[in-house]
Amino acid sequence: MVVERGRTGGSAAVGAACAALVLATLAAVAGCSGPGVVAAADVSEAEVREAAEALVRAGTSRVSTTVETNSGGTRVTIRGTGVFDYGKRTGRLRVVLPSEATGEGEHRPIVELVTPGALYMRNRGAGVPDGKWVRVDTTTLPDGNLVTGGATDPVSAAELLRGARSVSFLGEERLRGETVRRYRGTVDLAAAARAADRMWREQLASAAEGFSGRAVSFDAYVDERGRLRKVRHRFVFPPSVGTPGDAPGGSDGGRGGEVSVVSTTVLYGFGVPVEVELPEAEDIYTGRIATP
Numbered sequence: 001m002v003v004e005r006g007r008t009g010g011s012a013a014v015g016a017a018c019a020a021l022v023l024a025t026l027a028a029v030a031g032c033s034g035p036g037v038v039a040a041a042d043v044s045e046a047e048v049r050e051a052a053e054a055l056v057r058a059g060t061s062r063v064s065t066t067v068e069t070n071s072g073g074t075r076v077t078i079r080g081t082g083v084f085d086y087g088k089r090t091g092r093l094r095v096v097l098p099s100e101a102t103g104e105g106e107h108r109p110i111v112e113l114v115t116p117g118a119l120y121m122r123n124r125g126a127g128v129p130d131g132k133w134v135r136v137d138t139t140t141l142p143d144g145n146l147v148t149g150g151a152t153d154p155v156s157a158a159e160l161l162r163g164a165r166s167v168s169f170l171g172e173e174r175l176r177g178e179t180v181r182r183y184r185g186t187v188d189l190a191a192a193a194r195a196a197d198r199m200w201r202e203q204l205a206s207a208a209e210g211f212s213g214r215a216v217s218f219d220a221y222v223d224e225r226g227r228l229r230k231v232r233h234r235f236v237f238p239p240s241v242g243t244p245g246d247a248p249g250g251s252d253g254g255r256g257g258e259v260s261v262v263s264t265t266v267l268y269g270f271g272v273p274v275e276v277e278l279p280e281a282e283d284i285y286t287g288r289i290a291t292p
Helices: 012-024 026-031 035-049 051-058 154-163 189-195 198-210
Strands: 003-006 060-071 074-085 090-096 110-115 118-122 133-137 164-175 178-188 215-223 228-237 259-268 274-277
Touching: 035 051, 035 154, 035 164, 035 178, 035 215, 051 060, 051 154, 051 215, 051 228, 060 090, 074 110, 074 274, 090 274, 154 164, 154 178, 154 189, 154 198, 154 215, 154 228, 154 259, 164 215, 178 189, 178 228, 189 198
Parallel strands: none
Antiparallel strands: 003 274, 060 074, 060 259, 074 090, 090 110, 110 118, 118 133, 164 178, 178 215, 215 228, 228 259
16 A cells, blocks of 8 residues: 655847837737847746746645537547645545546546556546546556546646747736736747656656647646646547546547647645545556447
8 A cells, every 4th residue: 555645130129119118018028029029038937837836835735627528529528636745755635537538427426546657547437447446657648648537737738838838928827816927939849858857757748749739739737836827738639549437448538630728737735634544456447448
């Protein structure tokens, strides 16, 4: 048994004009190309890329997730809640699958334990005996488990941002009573995989090969301490990858074309106690998983 606990060059005139615009409003600098704009973009990009390290310093938090899929005109929303320890890269989620995702009536919430390189699922269904866990090697999943498990866990969501490109500052907003800075840009999946924490590198490398494009658009919300408070990623992948909630095994989530997925991860309640207890070997099901 493993128990993990935590609390854990433009001319001078152009440059001057653009610097003035930056001071007036960051939202208006898109039309300028002087050094002031480059500096502002560098600051935005750096803050987004460093969000993963800021979470490690923060220790732990609560998290809520939403994954919305659109395949062949059919929309499905999967929701989850849980807690994570960012120092140990482990967490627990309770994921609720709607009937559209299961093809059944009511489905018990799936309990997921997230660890580096592996996902443990209980109440998986699909022929898995009650009370048994399924262990999935996330480095073998075509999407690196960014959406297949029905959630984008906060560690993966933050690690993705290490590959942030073309970041723009959209202004400040209020989120759960706190001021946050909103950024928009794209993630280069291959670059994210190269820059990721070593425990997440192989997983993100799988994602870089599995999605339809190398770039994933995002909106990220960062608080005054540099902590990621909310992030929304927009994924596009071939139907052969399978739809969220299908792991392991997958299904053809949209034979007529690509599947689009919008995944939103919200972080709050920093400093909450976190305990993740991994299942014993005899509690892990190794038999056949039914697939549609």
